Amino acid sequence: MNFETVLAGLPDAVIAVDDALRVVFWNAAAEALTGRSSRRAEGRSLKELLPPDASLTRHLAETVRTGESRGEGETTLLTPDGHTIPVSIVTAPLFDHGGTVGAAVAVLRDISRIRELEAEVRRGETLAAAGRMAVGLAHEIRNPLGAIRGAVQLLARELAPGSRFGEYTQVLIQEVDRVNRIIEQLLDLARPVQLRTGPLNLHQLLERVSLLAAEGALAQGVTIVRRYDPSLPPILGDEDRLVQVFHNLVRNALDAMKGGGRLTLTTRISLSPVFAKMDLGAGQRSMVEVQVTDEGTGIPARVQAKVFDPFFTTKERGLGLGLALCHRILEEHKGAVRIDSVEGRGTTVTCFLPIAR
Ligand SMILES: Nc1ncnc2c1ncn2[C@@H]1O[C@H](COP(=O)(O)OP(=O)(O)OP(=O)(O)O)[C@@H](O)[C@H]1O
Numbered sequence: 510m511n512f513e514t515v516l517a518g519l520p521d522a523v524i525a526v527d528d529a530l531r532v533v534f535w536n537a538a539a540e541a542l543t544g545r546s547s548r549r550a551e552g553r554s555l556k557e558l559l560p561p562d563a564s565l566t567r568h569l570a571e572t573v574r575t576g577e578s579r580g581e582g583e584t585t586l587l588t589p590d591g592h593t594i595p596v597s598i599v600t601a602p603l604f605d606h607g608g609t610v611g612a613a614v615a616v617l618r619d620i621s622r623i624r625e626l627e628a629e630v631r632r633g634e635t636l637a638a639a640g641r642m643a644v645g646l647a648h649e650i651r652n653p654l655g656a657i658r659g660a661v662q663l664l665a666r667e668l669a670p671g672s673r674f675g676e677y678t679q680v681l682i683q684e685v686d687r688v689n690r691i692i693e694q695l696l697d698l699a700r701p702v703q704l705r706t707g708p709l710n711l712h713q714l715l716e717r718v719s720l721l722a723a724e725g726a727l728a729q730g731v732t733i734v735r736r737y738d739p740s741l742p743p744i745l746g747d748e749d750r751l752v753q754v755f756h757n758l759v760r761n762a763l764d765a766m767k768g769g770g771r772l773t774l775t776t777r778i779s780l781s782p783v784f785a786k787m788d789l790g791a792g793q794r795s796m797v798e799v800q801v802t803d804e805g806t807g808i809p810a811r812v813q814a815k816v817f818d819p820f821f822t823t824k825e826r827g828l829g830l831g832l833a834l835c836h837r838i839l840e841e842h843k844g845a846v847r848i849d850s851v852e853g854r855g856t857t858v859t860c861f862l863p864i865a866r
């Protein structure tokens with residue numbers, strides 16, 4: 510076996526340049542990572558292939574100049590189609606017989622999967638902490654609320670029939686009940702959910718959700734579009750909890766499309782490099798994807814990291830619990846959720862769920 514075969518089989522991108530920064534070697538992983546074939550890359554200057562300020566070019570130039578290794582744990586690489594990929598870079602000098610630097614080699618590793626999984630773990634941790642706080646708080650609040658409600662009911666009974674204060678006691682009871690409902694939702698988020706899972710037809714479930722949303726959608730001039738994969742196998746899930754998930758996502762989509770538009774529900778077998786297969790304890794299982802796509806306001810980049818945080822909301826009457834709850838429920842299903850959004854264009858929320866098999 511020659512060394513080129515070995516390098517071709519490496520999952521890391523290996524790029525070698527001569528002392529004028531012309532590419533002399535570009536392995537298969539480099540082709541995949543950069544979106545350029547080795548035939549088009551080899552022989553050309555790195556400065557033509559990448560933006561002049563690219564950190565790869567900078568590190569290799571320094572290595573050629575100084576004869577020292579350079580490295581960066583996290584930087585980005587810009588692909589020809591405009592995507593930035595997080596990568597780690599290490600460079601090393603290659604000396605010729607006279608002991609001068611004749612070339613340099615760089616090894617690049619795509620760390621986007623690691624970053625995505627890390628974000629997923631962090632989200633889970635924030636939720637767990639918020640959940641513990643919520644349980645403590647809820648218990649402290651529920652008792653006094655119960656006492657207030659009881660006292661108001663007694664008060665209402667003492668009032669003469671037709672008294673104008675009757676209205677006030679009504680408002681008091683209503684508002685106490687509202688606070689109680691908020692606490693219930695919080696507890697929902699915090700307590701370990703007991704899933705009652707079984708094989709489910711995802712399309713029937715989505716139709717249930719669409720039916721719930723149909724009237725609101727019509728009133729806003731939103732058309733619901735279905736892109737269902739007819740060969741989708743049944744998934745393993747808890748029907749009521751998943752209705753909750755998709756109901757929340759559809760509501761968010763409608764909230765974002767006050768001026769009308771299309772709300773698209775898509776299902777397919779997942780091909781995601783990160784979430785297509787999950788371990789449910791008894792070996793790997795394939796996942797399906799459900800996407801809720803809107804043509805609404807989109808989410809500004811600086812806000813995207815926060816949307817799963819409990820109580821994060823940009824809405825006047827929002828609680829900011831919808832997405833936190835969705836995340837929680839999908840996590841219990843051994844699934845996952847991700848958001849892709851472009852401000853001013855719209856948002857796609859992708860849910861990953863295991864097939865029943
Ligand atoms: N499809 C979407 N388009 C634009 N922004 C969205 C979308 N989905 C979520 N968001 C943003 O994320 C925030 C949090 O969403 P989340 O569903 O958790 O709470 P909420 O909708 O504000 O309140 P609620 O508790 O009633 O769901 C929203 O306030 C909104 O700013």
Ligand SMILES: [Mg+2]
Nearest residue numbers: 757761831832
């Ligand atoms: Mg919501």
